[in-house]
Amino acid sequence: MALLIGSITIGLILSLLALGIFISFRVFDFPDITAEGSFTFGAATAAALILSGMNPMLASFIAFLAGMVAGATTGIIHTHFKINPLLAGILVMTALYSINLHVMGKSNLPLMSETTIFSWVENLSVQWAGEGTKTNVLGWDVLVRDLYVLGFCFVAILLFSFILWWFFKTNIGTAMRATGDNSQMIRALGVNTKVMIITGIALSNGFIALSGAVLAQYQGFADVQMGIGMMVWGLASVIIGEAIINDTSIGFVITGAVTGSILFRILVAIALRWGLNPNDLKIITAIFVFIALILPVIMKNKKKISFKSHAHANN
Amino acid sequence: MLIIKNIVKTFNPGTVNEVQALRGVNLEIEAGSFVCVLGTNGSGKSTMLNAVAGSFMPDKGNIILDDTEITKWEEYKRAKFIGRVFQNPFSGTAPNMSIMENLSLAMKRGKSRGIGWGLPKSLINDFKNLVRPLNMGLEDRLENPIGKLSGGQRQALTLLMATALKPKLLLLDEHTAALDPKTAAKVIDLTQQIINRDHLTTLMVTHSMQQAVNLGDRIIMMHQGKVAYDFKGDEKKHLKVQDLLVLFDELRKKDNIDVAVANLLTEIYV
Numbered sequence: 001m002a003l004l005i006g007s008i009t010i011g012l013i014l015s016l017l018a019l020g021i022f023i024s025f026r027v028f029d030f031p032d033i034t035a036e037g038s039f040t041f042g043a044a045t046a047a048a049l050i051l052s053g054m055n056p057m058l059a060s061f062i063a064f065l066a067g068m069v070a071g072a073t074t075g076i077i078h079t080h081f082k083i084n085p086l087l088a089g090i091l092v093m094t095a096l097y098s099i100n101l102h103v104m105g106k107s108n109l110p111l112m113s114e115t116t117i118f119s120w121v122e123n124l125s126v127q128w129a130g131e132g133t134k135t136n137v138l139g140w141d142v143l144v145r146d147l148y149v150l151g152f153c154f155v156a157i158l159l160f161s162f163i164l165w166w167f168f169k170t171n172i173g174t175a176m177r178a179t180g181d182n183s184q185m186i187r188a189l190g191v192n193t194k195v196m197i198i199t200g201i202a203l204s205n206g207f208i209a210l211s212g213a214v215l216a217q218y219q220g221f222a223d224v225q226m227g228i229g230m231m232v233w234g235l236a237s238v239i240i241g242e243a244i245i246n247d248t249s250i251g252f253v254i255t256g257a258v259t260g261s262i263l264f265r266i267l268v269a270i271a272l273r274w275g276l277n278p279n280d281l282k283i284i285t286a287i288f289v290f291i292a293l294i295l296p297v298i299m300k301n302k303k304k305i306s307f308k309s310h311a312h313a314n315n
Numbered sequence: 316m317l318i319i320k321n322i323v324k325t326f327n328p329g330t331v332n333e334v335q336a337l338r339g340v341n342l343e344i345e346a347g348s349f350v351c352v353l354g355t356n357g358s359g360k361s362t363m364l365n366a367v368a369g370s371f372m373p374d375k376g377n378i379i380l381d382d383t384e385i386t387k388w389e390e391y392k393r394a395k396f397i398g399r400v401f402q403n404p405f406s407g408t409a410p411n412m413s414i415m416e417n418l419s420l421a422m423k424r425g426k427s428r429g430i431g432w433g434l435p436k437s438l439i440n441d442f443k444n445l446v447r448p449l450n451m452g453l454e455d456r457l458e459n460p461i462g463k464l465s466g467g468q469r470q471a472l473t474l475l476m477a478t479a480l481k482p483k484l485l486l487l488d489e490h491t492a493a494l495d496p497k498t499a500a501k502v503i504d505l506t507q508q509i510i511n512r513d514h515l516t517t518l519m520v521t522h523s524m525q526q527a528v529n530l531g532d533r534i535i536m537m538h539q540g541k542v543a544y545d546f547k548g549d550e551k552k553h554l555k556v557q558d559l560l561v562l563f564d565e566l567r568k569k570d571n572i573d574v575a576v577a578n579l580l581t582e583i584y585v
Contacts, residue, residue: 167430171423174412174433178420181409188368188407189476190394190425248411248460 001140005150007269011262012153013218014237016211018261019164019254021234023204026253027168028180030078032201033089033231035208037096038070040227042209044100047109047222056117060213067209068202070096075198100224107224109216116217121152149218160207161254168250176200177250208234229282232289237261239292317344317484317516322366322376336362337373338540344533346381349510349517351527353559354537355566360520361402363537364488367518369393381483395425398477398515400470400490407473410462414453414472417461418442421476445475449505467498471505478509485510487519491526503530524559534559538566 017039024032042063049059070092077088101107125148134141167173178186179196187193208230216222241260245252268285272278319342326334337359344350354360366373369390378386385393401407408417419434419442439457446453449471453464461469470490477485487506491499507530510517521527527534534551536544536559544562546554 169433170430171419171428171433172430174416174420175423175428178409178412178416181411182406184401184406185409186420187391188394188397188399188401189420189423190391191428192389192391 001137001142002146003269003273004266005142005146007266008262009146009150009153009218010215011265012150012157012258013214014211014233014265015157015258015261016160016207016214017230017234018237018241018257019161020204020207020211021231022238022253022257023164023207024201025235026180026238027177028197028200028204030085030180030197030201031089032071032074032204033086034070034074034092034096034201034205035089035231035234036227036229037093037100038067038205038209038227039212039230040100040222040224041070041096041103042067042212043216043222043226044103044109044212044224045209046213047111047216048103048105050111050114050116050217051109056115056120056217060117060210060217063213064206064210067212068206070209071202071205072198074205075201078201079194079197097224104222104224109222110220111217111222112220116220117152117214118149118217121148124148153214157258161258164207165251165254229285232282232285233264234261236285236289236292237264239289240264243292316346316381317342317367317518318377318379319343319363319367320377320379322363322373322378324362324366324371324373336540337366340366340376340537340540340542342535342542344516344518346516347514348533349515349531350519350533350535351531352518352520352535352537353522353524353527354543355563355570358537359540360537361488362540364486364518364520367484368397368399368486396483397486398424398480398482398484399486400473400477400488402489402492404466404470404473404493407476408461408469411460413458414446414461414464415439415442415457417472418445418457418476418479421479424476424480424482445479446472449475465498467494467502470494470498470502474502474505474509478513478515481513481515483516485515485517487517487521489520489522492522506530524556527559528554528556536562536566538569 017035021035024030024035045066046056046059046063049062050056074085074088074092077083077091078085083091122145125145129144129148133144135144135147136142137147168177175186175191176196176199178189179191179193179200183193186196212222212227215226237260238257239260240263241256241258242253244259244263245256247253268281271284272281276284319340322337322340324337326332326336340359340363352360352363365371367378369385369388369392373386376386377384380396383396385396399407409420412420415434419438422438442457443454446457449468451468451471453468453472461472464472474490490506491502494502503526506519509515517531519531532551533545533547534554535542543566
């Protein structure tokens with residue numbers, strides 16, 4: 001049960017990443033690999049600031065802004081210098097690796113004894129429920145502290161999802177979605193699509209950096225390698241979400257991304273429990289996304305073939 | 316009033332793919348005038364329209380709309396004054412967004428878009444009234460994504476969207492070319508209704524001489540990146556499809572002679 005609660009908590013934290021990937025991949029159809037760098041950038045920024053004694057909430061917010069700067073850079077490289085989205089992302093991701101090392105000063109920053117968002121939540125649980133109290137959830141003994149952390153993450157993600165949903169329903173958010181859907185059309189309606197792409201990719205990376213910042217505080221360290229594979233991870237979450245929630249309206253899609261993130265994390269935890277070598281995690285994630293990407297095409301072809309043979313039989 | 320002064324555009328200059336698309340186009344269009352633009356393939360008629368819309372920057376020349384020089388303005392900025400319908404029915408609407416969302420985007424053409432609610436409930440009735448005259452039953456399907464509609468329905472909606480806020484200039488780029496004849500006739504009817512109702516200054520590129528003869532108050536025929544013929548007033552009123560066909564043949568003959576001469580010269584000198 002502790003494993004399940006831990007997985008759901010991490011799934012919730014990484015759903016910020018999934019939301020970021022959703023913005024770049026689904027709203028803008030922009031394969032943005034900046035994510036790998038900005039995830040670490042968020043973690044590094046928050047960790048360095050917390051170590052310098054800053055309020056962890058403020059540090060996380062600054063990490064969000066740092067991610068936005070990284071995303072805006074990718075956006076500008078793409079829109080103003082006409083560089084392919086993938087390459088623009090790779091350039092910024094590569095540059096961020098050095099920047100992250102500079103921000104952290106070394107490749108790993110421990111936060112175990114620092115005041116983080118989660119040490120606040122844990123203190124709160126001690127104050128209200130007492131040290132090391134356990135409670136019964138569906139027949140299992142669970143630390144109340146873990147439930148507090150889970151609840152905190154749940155409320156926070158609910159809030160962020162709601163803000164994102166609201167944003168995409170505003171005039172500017174609607175124009176942003178239209179930019180990804182048909183840029184020629186929205187330009188003809190007077191929208192500067194370059195500004196939309198830059199803002200959108202900045203927003204995406206803000207969410208991703210925040211995800212990294214919160215994860216660093218949850219696991220108690222920031223590491224320069226922690227961003228590797230996160231883009232595919234986020235994409236896997238988004239794809240699972242789309243498979244579960246078969247609806248294209250923005251509210252459902254956002255709910256889907258969050259649900260997908262939690263489910264994917266639980267699946268991974270179960271696989272690891274059953275003896276999956278952690279080193280194989282990335283290759284399995286990659287294969288999973290590959291299959292998810294080609295499955296619709298295969299299904300379509302199959303349908304066509306069966307339709308053809310059917311038509312043939314009728315003749 | 317739209318003034319196009321000596322617009323020149325060469326695509327891919329200095330390469331084997333060099334195309335002199337516009338070689339000095341001069342045109343003055345009075346406010347409220349409805350101009351049909353004809354021309355052979357590659358005559359530059361769509362290119363001229365795109366130059367006015369701002370899809371690319373011309374190499375030379377000026378474009379002036381109602382005393383404002385817009386030659387250097389970017390496409391999105393010009394959209395404040397210009398409504399557009401494209402040849403491809405899929406170009407003018409966002410397929411994954413609902414009919415309502417598309418219409419609401421059009422209601423903000425050229426205006427600043429802030430964090431106000433994108434789909435105010437107060438507009439829903441306006442939208443229903445807007446699409447009801449189309450007789451396509453769209454007023455009951457406002458929530459549906461536009462991608463599910465037919466090309467004709469999408470083109471009709473694009474036309475409504477381009478004119479929802481009265482534009483200073485309406486650009487129609489062969490907007491019925493991709494539709495079946497019956498739907499095309501319907502969209503043309505709608506076009507005429509809207510233009511007459513709002514007295515819109517219009518530039519319509521078309522490949523149909525019948526359309527050009529029936530519609531508007533002026534016909535321009537383009538050839539090799541220039542305006543070759545220009546008919547207005549009574550002259551335009553009395554113009555028949557037959558007359559236009561004769562002119563087309565003449566232009567084609569000229570082309571053929573040019574090609575023949577070029578071949579001859581190549582044979583002799585190269």
